[in-house]
């Protein structure tokens with residue numbers, strides 16, 4: 278089922294008071310796809326991710342994961358599904374934050390196992406075993422007993438990726454996962470994401486790392502002013518003569 | 532009266548002081564958390580009432596509150612209750628300290644970065660789990676210095692129980708001092724309070740150290 282649709286966003290709109298941040302966003306994500314979202318600051322990239330991960334409620338539109346409808350339009354107004362349904366839907370995705378948001382009072386191990394054990398009822402042994410496997414994959418085997426404050430930014434971000442993966446999500450969102458890191462640490466996190474892409478993890482990545490986006494993505498989305506302005510394969514995007522996209526890329530290269 | 536007798540009597544008073552101290556903490560710490568929830572409630576009526584309660588508790592003398600609590604049964608039921616002296620002391624202290632602790636909890640809870648809530652929400656924790664597994668343990672670390680301050684104040688405040696003629700250490704010291712026409716017993720009581728507080732401070736420092744494994 279390579280063409281299975283994992284995520285469907287239709288006509289997503291979101292305003293903060295008078296500020297229209299998302300104006301009619303449409304996005305369909307298939308299993309195994311890697312999509313990068315680029316665009317200037319303030320264009321609504323984070324808001325899009327936050328609406329998709331239920332941290333923010335959109336004002337109108339449809340949001341669907343696999344066969345589960347999170348929100349849809351009923352008689353012209355938005356209706357979110359029941360708490361129970363949303364809880365189930367939360368298991369379909371993971372979100373990696375720009376500033377990690379690890380739980381500082383828990384060890385690396387507990388950061389990873391706490392959610393599977395207490396929200397999904399995974400037995401502790403199994404959760405720990407799985408966590409050790411993830412830590413090994415992410416090159417953190419010796420850190421399971423460390424606390425977040427004892428880790429570098431790059432290590433913290435890798436732990437937060439492990440924490441998200443531990444819930445075995447269908448799709449993983451990243452909101453500028455390397456923006457808080459210096460170049461050296463950035464590359465170790467990007468390496469991990471590349472590896473996930475090779476393993477066919479479905480991912481949606483907001484990033485300013487153009488070269489990385491070009492290499493890793495099946496599709497790149499350029500957002501500006503709350504709209505998807507350009508969407509296409511990396512080659513299409515880099516060859517595009519969309520004026521504002523070119524201007525944006527130019528500014529990044531400058 | 533020799534020194535040994537005086538020390539023995541003061542120790543009896545000290546036990547009462549320690550009882551007041553421990554029982555007040557036992558009740559006011561959880562009650563304070565509950566009050567802080569009310570103080571942060573989305574319901575404006577609950578929030579307003581709790582705010583009023585806190586302002587009364589913090590804005591009037593604890594000594595007056597002790598008297599009001601003690602005489603409350605008389606005004607409510609028309610009679611005094613036997614043996615209500617000690618419970619009245621504990622109730623008054625507890626509701627007073629709960630108000631102070633509530634504001635400390637609130638400060639701690641409101642200082643928590645929203646990212647912690649969001650990470651927990653995305654991971655599927657419900658509200659209760661988020662609070663007790665993620666937020667509250669970190670709040671405790673943040674508020675511990677303020678709680679230590681209040682706790683040390685409480686040690687000294689136990690002496691206020693004298694207004695209800697509860698014979699804690701200070702009352703005892705005063706009685707002995709009057710009998711002997713000497714301030715010596717009061718000085719000794721002072722030393723006792725000092726040691727009491729030193730022990731409390733040491734215990735609280737121990738807690739702080741225990742939580743210093745993370746930032």
Ligand SMILES: Nc1ncnc2c1ncn2[C@@H]1O[C@H](COP(=O)(O)OP(=O)(O)O)[C@@H](O)[C@H]1O
Pocket residue numbers: 293296298316317318319320321322323324325
């Ligand atoms: N909670 C909020 N309240 C008010 N305005 C917000 C809020 N979150 C985001 N915004 C505004 O929405 C716009 C888009 O923000 P964001 O989605 O974070 O953009 P990006 O991630 O592309 O930089 C910005 O102008 C921002 O100030």
Ligand SMILES: [Mg+2]
Pocket residue numbers: 322323324452453
């Ligand atoms: Mg952003």
